[in-house]
Amino acid sequence: MSAVGSQNSPAAKSLRAYARWRWWELALLAALPLSWLLLPGQSLLLNEIAIVALFAVSLDLILGYAGIVSLGHAAFFGFGSYAAALFAKNVMPDPLVGLVVAIAASALLGLVTSVLILRGSDLTRLMVTLGVASILYELANKLDWLTGGADGLQGVVMGPLTIPFAPIAGFAFDLAGRVAYAYTIVVLIVVLLIARRLVHSPFGASLQALRDNRLRAASIGLSVPLRLVAVYTIAGGVAGAAGGLLAQTTGFSSLDVFDFHRSAEVMLVLVVGGTGYLYGGIFGAIVFKLLHDVISAWTPQYWNFWLGLFLVVLVLVGRERFVRPWTWFGRRHAP
């Protein structure tokens, strides 16, 4: 017992090595603020990328770490988006308070809906998550006195971004998206740091255990349902933060945020970047948004075709081989 529990046991060492900061992690975290400095003209696009990245990080928490396949993750994104927009419109226009409200609201939604994903097979979970997103879509569509229905929620005016406890005036959101992008980057970095701490904690290790073998995890005494509820709630909150940021930086929220397309896209983003190591969403979002930008400039109406083809080829080739082109023509190993 003492050998296992001590700080110098092989198990503890391997866990510590696993949690060690890698050089590219630091480089990535430094690159985010640098992109704000070096690419001032691209802030609007970069802001979109950062929001998608944040959304994908949230999906990574449940898909990559807990192994829950969700086809309705846009439910939380949209819920946060509408929460932030409604709060700004009806209560107060301060962005930071609004963001906290959006996170709290979608985390609550995650807590409530997490009981639905505890039982059943992958198909059941797919259906239930898809159903929750569809219900919210219908609600946002039909409650037009509150949400504006199919017209979207208009007239959201955000107040300036103030830094808490600092005696300086706030920054108003500008047209070029400079303030918006800075705001999104800060939120993204904070969320990444928290999520990193989380997945390297014993809680994170237990999530990976139950992802790999739920039965075995339960039989060594982990409470599987409680952990799933917790991670689903947290992921809901993070997705809500992404949605809230979108609503705040565009001043608009529409039914599109609940659309099936969004759930499918974020899954693609995450898979392109790689699941289960937290930064996949960021790489995936960059690749995806740049591809989107290039292809939709070339063929605006039919870019979905190339997206679909990309997905099919990616899966057929296998992601592991896809990102390593030098293995394409080598000898194939039997699976």
Added chain:
Amino acid sequence: MTGPSIEKSIAPLRSLVVEPVRFGRLFLAGDAAHIVPTTGAKGLNLAAADVGYLANAPTEHYCERSNADCGTKIVRQSSMTLLFDGIAYGMLLFILAVGLAVTLGLMNFINLAHGAFAMAGGYITVLLMNRAGFPFLLCLPIAFLGTALLGALLERTLYRPMYARPHLDQVLFSIGLVFMAVTAVDYVVGSMQQNIHLPDWLQGRLPIEAVGIGKYRLFIVVVCALLTVVLQWILSRTRFGSRLRASVDDPRVAGGLGLDVNRIFLVTFAVGSGLAGLGGALGAEVLGLDPTFPLKFMIYFLIVVSVGGTTTITGPLLAALLLGIFDVAGKYYVPKLGAFFVYSLMIAILVWRPQGLFARGTAR
């Protein structure tokens, strides 16, 4: 003249279709019924089509069923009609989704692209009828065979490597196929809603006073019921059926006993795709046919399969009938709630019985 933009805003384009456009004796037309953004460029065409329909509808109503009295009788009629429409819708959904149930039960493969086969069948029918002048009844078997061939081809080339993959890969793969199918059809045929012109003997209603039964709906119910009986017979009475059931129950043991599970699956996949294509052809008039068909009905097919379970075909049949009746009635009586009701019911059922409402207690 150039200069910086000083203000930006997002101009929302509205696109909305009221469903249903008839509430009792109130008919909606023009902007009251549907708003299409200027980019759609079909506002006036739709309005003109409305006028055409609205001119014909009362004529038909008063010429064919001349009961001019209103009140309770009409209400009762409409509820019977709704029930019948719901049954027709449900039968159609069953034919559309039964192939998916077998795919899922046999190879544990989540095929979100099943609706693409239905769409293929619908477009085969529409194009053959409108461009080549084929009769409607001839188009139905062609739609079946065409999609069955397509299914067999795709099964051999693309689907087979996917069976052993994790569900996430299968989901992404089939979503990719859906996106490709949607855009390809949009590119080749165009994004407008397709109409088929039914033969005269399928138009109008049966001359029965108490229940207003559309002839075409009756045709759908009859065809689908016949297909169901044939399917049930094949499954329970033929050698192929027992091989299929054995493979569904345990593919490894079935393979160990010398059954060629791969071939059984190829045939089943082709027939399932063909049935979906036939359903798409039959449903083009009822469900509407445009390139977004696979996305629009994906959740409905999945509801049929997940609620009905994949071990029998009576399960999906009952689930499809339930779904059809509840969906039609819900959209008619509480249009405010829309599809909300159906989704909530589905979640409740799946939480209560995750393996499906009618599943046998198998280990899978």
